[in-house]
Amino acid sequence: MSGLNSGDKKLRNNALTIFSAAALAVCLWLAPTFIDAYKVRIINLIAINAILGLSLNLIYGMGGMFSLGHSGFMAIGAYVSAILIITPDQKQLMWILDPISPWVMNLQAPFLLSLIAAGVAAAFFGVLISIPVLRLGGDYLGIATLGFSEIIRILITNLTPITNGPLGLKGIPPHASLLMSYGCLAVMLLCVTRLMRSNFGNVVRAVRDDEVAAKTMGIDTFRIRVLVFTLGCFGGGVGGALMGNLITTIDPKMFMITQTYSLLMIVVVGGLGSMTGSVVGAILITTMLEWLRFVENPITIGSLNIPGIPGMRMVIFSVLLIAVIIFRREGIMGMREFSWGWLLRDAKKGGAK
Amino acid sequence: MDINMFMQHFINALGLGSLYGLIAIGYTMVYGILRLINFAHGDIFMLGAYFVFFATVQFKLPWMLGVAIAIIGTTLCGLLVDRIAYRPLRSAPRISALISAIGVSFFIENIAVVIFSGMPRPVVQPPLLMEAFSISGIRLVPLALMVPAISFMIVTALLWMIYRTKSGLAMRSISFDIETTRLMGVSVDRIIALTFAIGSALAAVAGIMWALRYPRVEPFMGIMPGFKAFIAAVFGGIGSIPGAMLGGLSLGFVEIMSVAFFPKLSGYRDAFAFLLLVVILLVKPTGLMGEKLEDKI
Numbered sequence: 106m107s108g109l110n111s112g113d114k115k116l117r118n119n120a121l122t123i124f125s126a127a128a129l130a131v132c133l134w135l136a137p138t139f140i141d142a143y144k145v146r147i148i149n150l151i152a153i154n155a156i157l158g159l160s161l162n163l164i165y166g167m168g169g170m171f172s173l174g175h176s177g178f179m180a181i182g183a184y185v186s187a188i189l190i191i192t193p194d195q196k197q198l199m200w201i202l203d204p205i206s207p208w209v210m211n212l213q214a215p216f217l218l219s220l221i222a223a224g225v226a227a228a229f230f231g232v233l234i235s236i237p238v239l240r241l242g243g244d245y246l247g248i249a250t251l252g253f254s255e256i257i258r259i260l261i262t263n264l265t266p267i268t269n270g271p272l273g274l275k276g277i278p279p280h281a282s283l284l285m286s287y288g289c290l291a292v293m294l295l296c297v298t299r300l301m302r303s304n305f306g307n308v309v310r311a312v313r314d315d316e317v318a319a320k321t322m323g324i325d326t327f328r329i330r331v332l333v334f335t336l337g338c339f340g341g342g343v344g345g346a347l348m349g350n351l352i353t354t355i356d357p358k359m360f361m362i363t364q365t366y367s368l369l370m371i372v373v374v375g376g377l378g379s380m381t382g383s384v385v386g387a388i389l390i391t392t393m394l395e396w397l398r399f400v401e402n403p404i405t406i407g408s409l410n411i412p413g414i415p416g417m418r419m420v421i422f423s424v425l426l427i428a429v430i431i432f433r434r435e436g437i438m439g440m441r442e443f444s445w446g447w448l449l450r451d452a453k454k455g456g457a458k
Numbered sequence: 459m460d461i462n463m464f465m466q467h468f469i470n471a472l473g474l475g476s477l478y479g480l481i482a483i484g485y486t487m488v489y490g491i492l493r494l495i496n497f498a499h500g501d502i503f504m505l506g507a508y509f510v511f512f513a514t515v516q517f518k519l520p521w522m523l524g525v526a527i528a529i530i531g532t533t534l535c536g537l538l539v540d541r542i543a544y545r546p547l548r549s550a551p552r553i554s555a556l557i558s559a560i561g562v563s564f565f566i567e568n569i570a571v572v573i574f575s576g577m578p579r580p581v582v583q584p585p586l587l588m589e590a591f592s593i594s595g596i597r598l599v600p601l602a603l604m605v606p607a608i609s610f611m612i613v614t615a616l617l618w619m620i621y622r623t624k625s626g627l628a629m630r631s632i633s634f635d636i637e638t639t640r641l642m643g644v645s646v647d648r649i650i651a652l653t654f655a656i657g658s659a660l661a662a663v664a665g666i667m668w669a670l671r672y673p674r675v676e677p678f679m680g681i682m683p684g685f686k687a688f689i690a691a692v693f694g695g696i697g698s699i700p701g702a703m704l705g706g707l708s709l710g711f712v713e714i715m716s717v718a719f720f721p722k723l724s725g726y727r728d729a730f731a732f733l734l735l736v737v738i739l740l741v742k743p744t745g746l747m748g749e750k751l752e753d754k755i
């Protein structure tokens with residue numbers, strides 16, 4: 106591409122991005138008419154997992170803060186959004202353990218607003234938690250955030266008048282269509298890319314790579330870390346809300362630590378600190394987890410009957426996680442990002458051979 | 459609450475607390491040496507409970523033999539975990555080992571579902587340990603006294619080992635400076651393996667006594683006690699063995715007494731431990747008896 110100057114390249118890249126986004130949108134719009142509902146659901150789940158993976162990657166990969174609290178922020182987002190969009194009549198029927206508190210009953214908002222509210226609520230708790238906890242470093246931070254997410258889950262289980270306790274919420278309107286999920290993912294990708302390419306991105310990386318050095322350069326490292334953590338929590342809240350809308354029922358058991366582990370897997374397999382990696386990781390891990398369901402179903406090969414083995418799916422999953430961390434610690438993408446220049450350069454190289 | 463009731467709760471808390479303490483010692487020893495939170499430790503504890511269940515309930519072996527088999531089996535598992543999942547990562551960033559530990563924990567839980575099935579199974583308690591007797595109006599079973607007694611004996615023996623033997627000296631030296639210790643001719647990997655072996659054996663003892671106290675086993679039974687024991691280790695000061703025991707006992711008392719005095723809060727029982735963790739990390743991150751860990755710049 107030696108013939109193009111940088112302005113032309115930018116134009117070309119933007120054109121390619123817009124074009125492929127439009128093509129993807131058309132595909133997604135057509136998908137439900139051509140593919141069966143189960144596959145549509147998985148494609149949808151990929152987008153939601155990518156959003157969640159990205160938000161965790163923002164905290165861990167880019168901000169360098171080892172957080173194990175993501176399932177807690179997802180839970181907050183999912184509950185806030187669900188409470189806002191379920192109609193009062195439905196709520197009246199659902200709360201059977203304890204009477205519902207009147208203000209929860211009457212809270213109502215349209216879907217998009219509920220998504221934003223979910224993000225804001227998660228971010229609010231993120232700030233609340235991060236200000237004391239981010240003074241800790243490394244694995245202590247992981248344990249403290251894990252503790253917070255457990256506390257959130259226990260609160261949700263026990264605050265029956267607000268959350269309907271262990272029974273959870275059912276019949277959430279399924280607003281998370283394919284276009285909606287991928288739209289959210291696109292917005293998020295755009296925001297994170299812009300952010301990380303700006304000077305703020307440089308500051309964040311500096312804080313991650315060497316906090317002391319960053320401090321001596323006059324950066325308020327604590328503020329930067331709180332800010333990045335909060336942004337990640339916002340993403341976690343939105344992702345949780347979408348997840349609730351896709352599955353249409355939520356309960357506290359959904360947001361156990363295993364949820365965070367699968368997100369961690371997405372981030373680690375994709376590559377810590379790489380946005381492309383998170384998306385690739387989400388595609389791989391989500392499809393793999395679905396595909397692996399076959400080992401838990403009975404299989405018949407000719408006259409041979411192999412009974413399904415419950416739990417096998419997660420065994421394979423965990424072996425994979427250990428193998429990735431031992432043999433390919435940097436994940437698929439490492440810290441690299443996808444770019445049109447990279448793709449076209451490679452294509453040209455391939456052609457020249 | 460009358461004094462009898464209180465004593466009942468007191469004994470209960472002592473038992474639960476010393477079990478937390480035993481598990482916490484495994485966390486604190488490994489953390490003291492490798493700066494690694496061994497997430498799989500709670501699951502090693504679960505394996506101990508399962509092994510004793512299989513030996514005594516399924517295969518009807520005598521209790522003493524069953525306990526010995528369970529301890530040896532669990533110790534081997536602990537050694538295997540170190541060899542396969544942690545040793546290749548010794549020179550890697552600490553977070554990598556932590557993720558590997560999470561993977562191992564996940565693996566042990568699910569392989570347990572595959573092999574042992576996910577159904578909770580009842581443990582038959584030996585009748586000898588369950589014959590109730592009463593001391594000045596307090597009804598007790600021998601088991602309730604046995605648990606803290608065995609725990610304290612083990613801690614004493616362990617402290618002797620750490621402060622009076624060569625291996626103990628090597629352990630303390632590794633936790634101080636691993637590279638220099640290697641230069642002094644200590645086989646570091648072997649001492650680390652020994653640490654894992656001791657931690658796993660203690661987890662097995664805790665698992666066996668846990669299975670006797672709460673007579674059932676299931677594959678995910680290690681998660682909560684594991685987390686709580688880790689909290690106990692942090693509370694007592696990570697790296698310190700008496701601290702781990704003290705932390706375990708404190709946690710046991712907080713849990714049992716808060717529910718005893720405020721029965722309405724019983725739903726929040728598990729939250730207390732995590733609250734305690736967050737508070738101690740904020741107020742005194744080194745814990746009650748821990749030494750200050752300095753960041754190297």
